[in-house]
Amino acid sequence: MKLLAPILLLASITATFGQSGGRAPQTFDIVGKDGDLALRNLATQRYARNAEGTVTFTVGGSPAKGEWKARGLTMEANRMTVITQDGASGPTSVVRATIEGGRPWFEVLQPSAANAQTNQTIRLESPKVDYTATTETIVLAAPVQAVGRDAAAGRLWNLNGQNGKAVLYPREPKRADGAVVRSFDLAGPVTFSLESTTQRAGAAEKTTYKGSCNRLVFDDATKQIRLTGNVLLETDRFTLSGGKGAESALVQLDDQLKVVSVELSGSPGESRMQGGGR
């Protein structure tokens, strides 16, 4: 009898798994009335109508997938809380979205200013992403990876850091320069690379800046990247810090967000480079 009990238990467990084995769990979608907004691949959901004409969806999936086509947003995570307009008398636009769990990512897709037939993308990876549409603010929990890619403009940037905050330009009105990011503030330690490709005499010429610092702040209004704290910066051609961190660096960009100049200050001494390796 002592031997029989474990065997019966094992048989019971096997039977239980056998009944459910191989059957994919049923998933479902939440789709806005015009198909513009959708939450897909869901295993769980909760809908709550709020007082101010909005609704809150709390959903889960492996992973749950969200898209808001009019804004060019896509996202994935195991858990999402999305507040939207209820759509009773207008569009079903997102008010706020918080995603976490699994390997969350949040992506902004927008036509490239260099070629409207192609898209530029900003992809943000963080354990928790909190997007507020009214301010176009994205708060990112540590650790953060951000990648910006615009093949038509020959631009690729990659940032790794801890907590971050990005502010986007509104989708409308469209900006002539196609800029997506209004500002980006990333706490460190930060590592980064900025890669630009320029066509010269029919040949592609690539320039890469990479380095590290304690904090990186990008402001599109001034087209400047300010790097502070233990700044190390190097290009394909130069190492600008001499292997020891400077106190700060100011990277000036042009309208295409390609490096025009770099100015370092503080230890290991003032240094300046013009031309940005173009």
Added chain:
Amino acid sequence: MKPWLAALLAAALLGCGGPKKAEQPTPEPEAKPEAKRGILTEAGKATQRSAEGDRPVLWNIHWEAASLTLEGDKPDTGSFRGVSGDLFREGRKASTFKAERGEADGSAEVLELIGSVEILETEHQATLLCDHATYEGKTGMVKARGNVRILYAGFTIGPMPEAWATAALDQAGTPDTFKP
């Protein structure tokens, strides 16, 4: 059976009428179980009230035909075909419903809706569609099963295997997430 008698029996089954008599503390001698018998009725309607407090209405139900099970002279359960009616939450009408069949258990305050179930809330244009729904009068919750879809003015949710919702459909979710 006369329609008025059927309606009277159904009303008794669904708990209509005046306030309940005070419960008798003295145990009655064990009665010999009486044989159950069924009767068929024509179209009718009834209102289910809660046994609690000031006895708010839980639901109104209309049916095209019904079969009632009687235990002695007392109705035991009711099964209805071609049902429609209203669901109430805290004494206020929250939504309307229709289904191919319905089963009411007045003492448990539970209404089962079976086959092509539709629950409609008109103020916010919400509709719940499913194969089978249980309305629990005590909690005001709808527990829907089988091909559950919820259509709101702005969104469509589903199809889900199971979802719970308030009678007004202002809150709804899969059972693991639902908190009324």
